[in-house]
Amino acid sequence: MWSALGLLFAAVPLIAWAMVARTRQAGPVVGVALLACAGLLVAVQHGWVSASRADAHAVYVPVTGLLIGFGVLLERHQEGPGQGRWVHRRSGAVGLLVAQLALTLCGCALYVLMLAEPSEPPSARDVPKLPPGLTVVSQNSGCGTSNCYRTLVIGSTTGLSPDGIVHALGRPHETCRPNGWLLDRRDLCIGVTASDERVVLYVALNGLFD
Structure with a gap:
């Protein structure tokens, strides 16, 4: 179900552009650009590209909206103002895009609220790579009242002292x-x-309002 909804979300700008495109010059060019953006979003949705799904959706909507706006202005320059049935199609396309934007804004707000308090430890990929000669003796992870953490006891294979x-x-x-780089503004601290x-090397993910 969620996969189908994700595909539908990605397809909305393509549907909107199909409703308003008027020329054989700008129409296919903008369509290909929108298709490339949709393909990238689907790749993120399915985990084929490593990126934040929430950030990708938040960026997708304004980027595709700008592409469609650019296409409309370009075709207006080439063909003049649209008339008749095209005006009705434009209104329908605008309605689709506004609805998608509203859903995206609500989803982003809900996502930020859900992230306010961390509920799981930082990922193992957030742990920095150890220099040669150092090794992980043991590790632990968990969550406290306002943060989640991952700790690693570091040892030496060459007989180094703690200092x-x-x-x-x-x-x-x-x-x-x-x-994160857009929506997830929680502090990830390493010390x-x-x-x-x-x-002990630690990686701590703090709450949003701490």
């Missing part, structure tokens, strides 16, 4: 970045804690 391991990791201070006995 030497900390130096080799090259992380004297905690560093943070947004967990190191050390004692006389062990060195």
